[in-house]
Amino acid sequence: MTVLALDHVNITCTPDEEAATIAFYETELGLERLPKPESQRSSGAWFRIGAQQIHLSLDEPDRGAQMAASRHVCFRVADLDAMEKALREAGAPIAADQRPIAGIRRFFTRDPAGNNVELAEHSGRTDS
Numbered sequence: 863m864t865v866l867a868l869d870h871v872n873i874t875c876t877p878d879e880e881a882a883t884i885a886f887y888e889t890e891l892g893l894e895r896l897p898k899p900e901s902q903r904s905s906g907a908w909f910r911i912g913a914q915q916i917h918l919s920l921d922e923p924d925r926g927a928q929m930a931a932s933r934h935v936c937f938r939v940a941d942l943d944a945m946e947k948a949l950r951e952a953g954a955p956i957a958a959d960q961r962p963i964a965g966i967r968r969f970f971t972r973d974p975a976g977n978n979v980e981l982a983e984h985s986g987r988t989d990s
Contacts, residue, residue, distance in 0.1 A: 868914050871935045874921035875975030880905065882974035883918060890952045925976060934978035942967050942983035
């Protein structure tokens with residue numbers, strides 16, 4: 863049995879954070895929004911990133927637990943400095959990398975629902 867690839871990551875937000883969280887992924891990060899299958903709830907949103915997807919679902923997570931969780935989605939970017947500048951200008955929080963990895967520059971932010979988002983630029987590495 864072999865895992866072939868990452869298919870999608872599901873993240874959550876509360877109903878009152880839905881519009882701002884969708885805007886973060888679609889506008890701030892520039893992800894392509896996908897139509898959801900008719901069999902799925904109309905709330906939330908799906909986004910494409912290459913062959914993978916991010917699914918945003920509505921939930922009522924405890925805000926403290928959401929903010930304390932280390933779970934996250936990581937997006938590989940071509941220009942980390944430009945991404946950080948754009949997110950700062952949009953008012954997104956920026957957290958420096960507290961555990962650097964050789965060959966990878968990265969920082970963390972939070973979407974409006976508190977989901978942890980890592981943005982990384984790889985220097986010649988293609989294995990992670």
